[in-house]
Amino acid sequence: MPLAGRAGRARLLGQLHAPDVPAHSPRVLGVDDFAFRRSRTYGTLLLDVETSTPIDLLADRTSETLAAWLTAHPGAEIVCRDRDSGYSRAIKEAAPDATEVADRWHMLQNLSAAIERTCHQHRACLHKYALDDVDAPPSATAPPTALLPLAPPLDNIPATPLMQRVTERHAEIHRLREATWTISAIARRFGLDRRTVRRYLTTDLDVLIASARDRRPRQLDPYRPYIQQRFTDGCTNAAQLYREIHEHGYRGNHQAVRLYIRSMRGGTAAAEPPRPIPTPRKITSWIMRPRDGLSREEQDQLDEVRIACPDIATACDLARVFTGLVRDRRGHLLATWVREAETTGPGPVRGFAGFLRQDWDAVLAGKTLDYSSGVVEGHVNRLDDQAADVRPRLLPARSHPCPAAIVTVTKFRPDP
Template sequence: MQAVATFLGGRPGERLCRVLQLPTGRTHLLGLLTAPVVPERAPRVLGVDEFAFRKGWRYGTVLVDIEAARVVDVLPDRDAASFATWLREHPGAEIICRDRASAYSSAVREAVPDAQEVADRWHLLHNLSSAVEKTCHQHRSCLRKQAEADRDAEPRRIINPLPPPMLPPTKIAVRTVDRYSDIHRLLGQGHSVSEIARRLHLDRKTVRRFRDTDLDELLASARHGRPKGVLEPFTAYLTERFTDGVTSPTDLFQHERGYQGSDLPVRRYVAGLRTGTVEPARGAIPSPRKITTWIMLPRGTVKLREEEQLLNVRLTCPDIARACDLAWTFHDLLQQRRGHQLLTRIREAERDAPAPILSFAQGLCLDLDAVTAGLTLPWSSGIVEGHVNRIKTIKRAMYGRASLRLLRTRILLRS
């Protein structure tokens, strides 16, 4: 019965016991569970990570013995003070594997300053991937200009040219024009971005976007009817075929190009092209997420066609090419465990790296010892992440009804 309660919990365990003809109730089953005693000394290699009781609201901390691959303890929060107190009460940790969170790092420096901190390699790659994707977003205009230039250079007979798209009288379009004029009027009067944001009750990022973006581009994003979801990758092809004279939605839908949706989005998009109420898709370019995927995948695993597209992107935008080279260099450092070369590569990146990559490199300098250890030592937080996934399974099976004490008991008993 104790094993049933450990692996299934109260109500599911009661149902199983009923089938096995073991007379018991959920309260009795849960009363059989007792949390094991936490060892007085911490494991030599300790892993620490957060998990969510309720995502975005409340978090806890799980402590894992990396060498034994089992959970040592569960803390009710993710505060640095709680973790530091636990480290003082349970001495003995020599290596501590963690993510890039500053709370755990400050707790380690306060409680066990002699311990070796190891930054997790997956989180390093994730941070690098985010920096590469930001670079691709910032230089998307370079790719757009090149794609439009290539499209305009192709000789093509226009049978049914598109009518000039007229701005539909939508509320969001009118609001965009009014907001653009208000922001630029206040900028002309010498007001700062923060002051404009307070006056107009806007976020400062919104004010900067209206300051740095042309009105035509803002209006283009305000047009209604812009296709989303499964149709979006095919809008450039549909626009080109419509321009060539193929205006029947049925003919466009029946053309096999990998589209998995229904014909209704195609009919709506073609109707919008006829009336000019949707923005015609411009030159097809790969999305920043897709370019980032090509860059971050191990070399040799990318398909030949995707390698050609990535080469075109690199030739079009030098900043994306530089971000790609730096990402590959960092990936080689991680794969070959050449942490001793990290500082040299950071200095090289500081000379000519795009802004997001530069910010990533400077962030590594703030946590240099732990990052160097993560690129050198064999330890990582992979086992901890596996336990976090298992905690999610246990937590969701309890449907939020149980207390922290019961959740902690089941986590420790199943580790």
């Protein structure tokens, strides 16, 4: 029935009624977690994968809650889920005959994290290769994408507030874990996502610090070639050069320009602008993307990285093969890939292969069946947007939107 007069969002939501939850689970059930309040409160979204229809939204993401729902709503033959072990326990307990399907996107995400850890562990190879390249006689045929050192070695980096915070948090999380705190409890203690806590627990401190260092801005770097050219032309006034690059978009401070000009006058600045070594995250993005999707420059830089570090080259080859297995549903070749990764792969990739063995049946189903959690992820993203939009207008700061109301909005979303 149409509402008379103007109506706000709170009033409109008050007119909605949650749909009835079916007595039986759909044949293909999708399960994924959803943030009522990011890094604080999470629920579980249940979805009919075949019709892309939300079924229910549970108030938390514990295995006990999901197991109770599956017991009260039998009938699921296939359950698509992420790699969360809590969901797996619930399915084995309440729906033991159902086929579990590990989500392919999450598998690729886990592999990407293993590749990035490998790149972090072997940054010394890239620095050594770059230094050797700098010391070698210049060649007219040298590729323009040669790696050159820009960032100082990790041991020589002065502490920053961000790096200090990472160090302290790493120590505190490990201390609580040794005191038998659960990952969920630690996440609540620090207001973090559980995935972030797991990263602190499974990643070396040097890798975390290097990641924090790589986020430091270097605003002057893109303008160094221009400054060096103007310096060669005779313009050595720092204030003048600052004004010129500011007109071209530089938003750093004058002090950085003045110090760089001083280093050029003293002969301590490089005659040629150094090219940065690619960050582990950037190298990982090149590896995880199809080679024909990279630009020519990116392909050349990746080839330089492969030459500099055999372990990264091996990880790259293994990642490319694994991605092909996922894309083409060649699950019958997965066992061969796992054996190869455990035999020849660097440490993080071996760990990823071992992680696949722990969830073997679901992983194999994910590489064989057409079903996945992709449709569930789309609804989760929509729910994230709706919860962020509903929460501040309807509820006190410490509460979260009613699950039924959000399912109603999702299922019967009006046309704009």
